[in-house]
Amino acid sequence: MTIGPDGFGVDDLHRIARLRHHVRLSDDSRQGIRESRRIVDGLLRDNAIVYGITTGVGDNSKIRISPEESVELQLSLVRSHASGVGDPLSLEETRAVMTMMIRNLSLGYSGIREEVVDLLLDMVNHNVVPRVPRKGSLGYLSYQAHIALVLIGEGEASVDGSLISGAEALERRGLSPVILKAKEGLSLLNGTCDMVALGGLAVHDAIVLLKSADIASAVSFEGLRGNISAFDSRIGAVKKQRGVGTTAENLRALLQGSSLAEGSSSNRVQDALSVRSIPQVHGAAKDMIRFVSSVIEDEMNSATDNPLIFVQDEMSLSSSNCHGESVAMALDMLAIALTELSSISERRTFRLTSAHHSGLPPFLSPNPGTDSGYMIPQYSAAALVSDNKRLAQPASVDSIPSAAGQEDHVSMGTSAALKSLEVVENLSQVIAIELLCACQAMEFAPDEPRGEGVAAAYGTIRETVPKLERDRPVHRDIESIRSMVLTEAVADAVEQVIDRLHTI
Known part of the structure; x- marks a missing residue:
C-alpha cells in the first residue's frame, strides 16, 4: 500500500495494522517531508523563536534554548514522555498507532527528516513492534513516546514473538537507530495518532x-414468528432517516421466501419493540x-x-x-x-x-x-x-x-x-x-x-x-x-x- 497525499481510510488502517500489508510513501509525500525539513533548518539558522524548536515545551515554552540544546531536548522529550502504565497494547493496536504516526508525518507539515519516517516504515514492514503501555494517555504523547524510544535504540519491542530491547530488535532486522535532531522528538510525540488509530x-x-x-x-424474527408488515417499504419512506430504510431493506431481503412473508393476518398485530423497531434502532446506529x-x-x-x-x-x-x-x-x-x-x-x-x-x-x-x-x-x-x-x-x-x-x-x-x-x-x-x-x-x-x-x-x-x-x-x-x-x-x-x- 502507498501512503500519499490522497485520502486514507479505516480500511487502509485495517490492512496495514492487522493484515500486515507492506506500506511505502509516495514520491509526493517524500518531497513534502523534505521541503518541510528545509524550513525547520532555516528557522534554526535564523534563531527564530519557535515552540519546541528554540523553546522548551508545555509550560517551559517561555524558556529560550540554543540549537544545541534543541537536539538535547528531543531526546529528553522522548525519554520523559514514555511514562505509560499497565498492560501493553496488542501488536495490532501498536501497529495501528505506528501507521497513523507515519500518516501524520507524511503530510509534510512536521519538519521531520525523511530518514526518521523511513525507520518507522521499516519497523512496520519488518514487524518490529514496540511495547506500549495501554494506560496514561490524555489523547497523545505517551503511546508515541514508547514507540519513539525504539527508534532511538531504547525501550522494548516484540520481534518474532519475543520481547527484547529496542536496540536488539532493530539489529535483528538489520536496522539502525536514529539520532534525533531539532523538532523531531516533538513531532514523533505530537498529534492525535493514538486515538485515531x-x-x-x-x-x-x-x-x-x-x-x-x-x-x-x-x-x-423468524424464530419468534414476527409480523413482517413492520418492515414494509412504505414505513421507511416516511421516516426521513437513511438507516431506517436501508435496515428494513436488509430485513426484507433476509426474510424473502419465509412463510412470514405470505401474510400478516395469522401473526400478532404488533410485536414488542425489540422486534418491530429493528429498522429504527439498527438504522440509528448505522x-x-x-x-x-x-x-x-x-x-x-x-x-x-x-x-x-x-x-x-x-x-x-x-x-x-x-x-x-x-x-x-x-x-x-x-x-x-x-x-x-x-x-x-x-x-x-x-x-x-x-x-x-x-x-x-x-x-x-x-x-x-x-x-x-x-x-x-x-x-x-x-x-x-x-x-x-x-x-x-x-x-x-x-x-x-x-x-x-x-x-x-x-x-x-x-x-x-x-x-x-x-x-x-x-x-x-x-x-x-x-x-x-x-x-x-x-x-x-x-x-x-x-x-x-x-x-x-x-x-x-x-x-x-x-x-x-x-x-x-x-x-x-x-x-x-x-x-x-x-x-x-x-x-x-x-x-x-x-x-x-x-x-x-
Missing part, C-alpha cells in the same frame, strides 16, 4: 458487525457510525502536529490541531450507538428464551425441567450489555489540567477510543449469543419455509455448532459463532444467496 480499528469492526446484527435480528467514520477519516487526513510547518510561506505556526476533541466526541457517540445495538440484541435473546413471550419451550430446551437450555447465555448477554452501558458514558466531557496549566483542557480521546474497542468486543459476543439462541428457536419449526438469507446464516452456523439436544457447555459454541461473525463468514454466506447487505 484505536478509534479507526473500532470503526472498522463496528461496520463489520452491522451486517451480523441485522442477520441475527432476522433469524430471531447513521451514527457513518458520521463517526467520516470524522475519523477526516482526522486521518489532517495534520495534527504542533507547531505546523507551512512550506509555501516558509514559516511555522503554533496551533492546537493536536487537540482531539472531534475524535473524542465521535468515539463517545460510537460507544453509545454500539451499546444500543447490544441492548436491543439482548432483549431479543431474552424473548427467545422466555416461554411466555416466545411460545417456545422454556430456555429453548428440548427437555425443560431437567435441562436449563440457553438460560445462562442470556445472563452473559445481560452482563455484557450492562458493561456497555457503563462504557457508553462519555469520556470527552472530562478534562484534568496538565503541564502546570498550559494544557488546561484535554480531549480524553484515547480513553474514548479504548472504551469503544471494549464495547465492540462485547457487542460481538452479544450478537453471537443471539445467533446461538435464534438458530435453536428455528429447530422447533423445522418444516416452516425460511427466508433465504436466514436459511443461509442458519446453515453456516450449523456446520460448526450443532443444535442443542441436551445440556452441554456452550462457551465454545458462542466463541465459534463470534469467530464467524468477526471473520464475516456468516455475512458472506448470506450475501451469496441475496443482494449485498447495506451497512453505512
